[in-house]
Amino acid sequence: MLEDLILTVLMTSVPLVYAATGELIVERSGVLNLGVEGMMLMGAVSAFGIAMVSGSLVLGVIAGGLAGMLTAALFGILVLGFATNQVATGLALTIFGAGLSGLLGAPLIGHAIEGLPVLRIPFLSELPTVGKLVFSHDLMAYGAVILVAAVAYFLKRTRAGLVLRAIGDNHDSAHALGYSVLGVRFMAVLFGGLMAGFGGAYLPLMLTPHWAEGMTAGRGWIALALVVFASWMPWRVLVGALIFGGITIMQLAGQARGWTIPSQFLSMLPYLATIVVLVLISRNREFSLANSPACLGRAFHAGK
Amino acid sequence: MKHLLKGIAVGLAALAVSTGAAMAEPLKVGFLYLGTPGDHGWTYAHELARQKVEAHFGDKVETTFVENVPEGPDAARVTRELANTGHDIIFGTSFGFMDPMLKVSKDFPEVKFEHITGYKRSANMATGNIRFYEGRYVQGIVAGMMTKTNKIGYIAPFPIPEAYQGLNAFAIGMREANPDAEIMVIWANTWEDPVKEADAAKVLVAQGADVMAQHTDTPAMLQIAEKAGLHGFGQASDMKKFAPNAQLFSSVNDWSHYYIEKIQQVMDGTWSTGEGPDHWAGNTWKGMADDYLVLSAFENMPADVKAAAEKAAAKIEGGYNIFTGPIKDNKGNVVVKAGEALNDGTLWSDIFFYAEGIQGEMPG
Known part of the structure; x- marks a missing residue:
């Protein structure tokens, strides 16, 4: 029983890990994209539509990622090409994504598909407890952990990661050194869109295999909060997503067990926890700013 | 936003x-x-x-x-x-x-x-x-007869009179059919959030529920029930397509x-x-x-359960008041005395209780 609950926590965290890790890369390059929710919705509707029509979940996942990336490209062109305000453009992207996904998804209402299958590993999946908790997931869940590891390695150990961080911290110096600030940022924005699309795709492909308008229900915003929560460190995103998922599931389980705490308060808990951690992190200025990209949200003009 | x-x-x-x-x-x-x-x-x-x-x-x-x-x-x-x-x-x-x-x-x-x-x-x-609650009374009877674990999961929206009417009507029906069954309630505090509804359903399954009901709007719970080989009821429109083996019936608004x-x-x-x-x-x-509330076909249940559901539906269509006393709350207090019944007015004011069979404490 406890195993089932933990399994639920892991699954509910997966889309957050994808979307937040993608946004982490975007922000590390110095761009603030508040449109995660919109990109996730575009990913979700495309993934479901393609999976339903083609019957292939893999194609669905790919379509979800590409749709997120395409939505992000729009953001990138506006913000990087025309140097529009990042906050306003990001908000507009969320509204745009919500509206367009609703329009595209209208014919998909009322249809269901089979969800992603669990990957059975011979022998390992049969182990007691560990088999169920560690070796009985779908491909995307394993992918989430691999993604975090890869992003952590990329940022810390690779030259390209160093360039990305340099651009996020001081775009003028990076430009003076000859790096293409806008080029790198555009790639980062595309990557962020791809990951948000994957995260969105996980909802209708795995968590609840149907499409409903606005089905992300604010998870894109949680992903954004997680990036700050994680103080721009990849592994902390994973931890944060698990904490968030854990509290979400705990409050549901608590209700089912008849805990005498108002359900409204329990529903609020995950968000409250996020705020508390944000306050705790922000108290220590050195700590909170250590990894914070100095150029976050600032437009870059090559001429100056 | x-x-x-x-x-x-x-x-x-x-x-x-x-x-x-x-x-x-x-x-x-x-x-x-x-x-x-x-x-x-x-x-x-x-x-x-x-x-x-x-x-x-x-x-x-x-x-x-x-x-x-x-x-x-x-x-x-x-x-x-x-x-x-x-x-x-x-x-x-x-x-x-x-x-x-x-x-x-x-x-x-x-x-x-x-x-x-x-x-x-x-x-x-x-x-x-x-009168959405009428369908839930029939759901309660079917749930009481179908459950093997005597644990029923119920996903509720917001703690408003309409939700209590439905939950209590469900509990009254369930206890008429099975005095040992208990309801685990999760208040989702939303009408529509498929991922949260699915999470709530998974949690209920993990805690032993084998029949689930919902007052929230999406088919997420039924899909979880389908996957787990359990049963549930659909809401507002017929959700059979989402759970052909799990749906017992849906209460459909017309x-x-x-x-x-x-x-x-x-x-x-x-x-x-x-x-x-x-x-x-x-x-x-x-x-x-008056066909304002229509129950979709009774499916995935044995003949005796189906007969009981049909009987209950006929009883309601004949004008039976589900909230006829004696009704006890889950602490044993009599909330509606024998010989009395909640009328249309009091259904909106005197409905704030957990009827017998519902576990836990009321929210707020």
Whole structure:
């Protein structure tokens, strides 16, 4: 029983890990994209539509990622090409994504598909407890952990990661050194869109295999909060997503067990926890700013 | 964010309304929708009913609908816009449109207003609702007979009278069929969040529930039940497609009878909001007997359960009051005495209790 609950926590965290890790890369390059929710919705509707029509979940996942990336490209062109305000453009992207996904998804209402299958590993999946908790997931869940590891390695150990961080911290110096600030940022924005699309795709492909308008229900915003929560460190995103998922599931389980705490308060808990951690992190200025990209949200003009 | 989005939608919709061609002949009927028919639940049911209105009256009516109307001041603007553009009767299909519509109704005495699921009225604003709880009583009986673990999962929306009516009717039915069964309730505090509903369902399954009911709008719970090889009930529209092996039946809302009846009354000049001490006198609150609430086919259950469900449905259609005493709460206190029953008025005020069989404490 406890195993089932933990399994639920892991699954509910997966889309957050994808979307937040993608946004982490975007922000590390110095761009603030508040449109995660919109990109996730575009990913979700495309993934479901393609999976339903083609019957292939893999194609669905790919379509979800590409749709997120395409939505992000729009953001990138506006913000990087025309140097529009990042906050306003990001908000507009969320509204745009919500509206367009609703329009595209209208014919998909009322249809269901089979969800992603669990990957059975011979022998390992049969182990007691560990088999169920560690070796009985779908491909995307394993992918989430691999993604975090890869992003952590990329940022810390690779030259390209160093360039990305340099651009996020001081775009003028990076430009003076000859790096293409806008080029790198555009790639980062595309990557962020791809990951948000994957995260969105996980909802209708795995968590609840149907499409409903606005089905992300604010998870894109949680992903954004997680990036700050994680103080721009990849592994902390994973931890944060698990904490968030854990509290979400705990409050549901608590209700089912008849805990005498108002359900409204329990529903609020995950968000409250996020705020508390944000306050705790922000108290220590050195700590909170250590990894914070100095150029976050600032437009870059090559001429100056 | 959602409000901003809705604001834009309202602006566009209002524009569409004001530029719409105004034919003098047909009766103009306006609808305010909370969401879009894309919810495949609440608003979808209203949209189906609107289509039936058009099919029924043909070119004798002209209907207008405005989607994504936010509850609050924007609803007043949309209502006013509809009234200004010559609509003869306006249906507001969400609880939160009540006060805005009430306000506007006083400025347009010649226009008829119909508010759904609320309780406030004026000289030209009436109230309409469906007895959703009747279907839940039948669900309770079926759940009580189907469960092997004696644990039933129930996903509730917000702690409002309508939700308590449904939950308690379910518990009363369940205990009539199976005195040992218990209900685990999760208040989702949302009408529509498929991922949260799915999470709640998984948690209920993990805690041993083998039959689940829901008052939230999406088929997420049924999909979890299907995957786990368990059973559940659908909400607002028939959700069989999502869970062909798990769905026992759905309680389906059919608003078309109400719309057609009211529009006909306006045409005939007999429309009224009624009078009388009983809260619902003159207004509309009908259920299974009048096909406002329709139960989809009883499936995936043994013959004896199906027979019991049919019997219970017939009993309700015959006018049986589910809230007839004695009814005890889950602490053993008598809340409705033997020989007494909750009437339509007290169903909205004296309903705040957990009937026998519901575990835990009431929220707030």
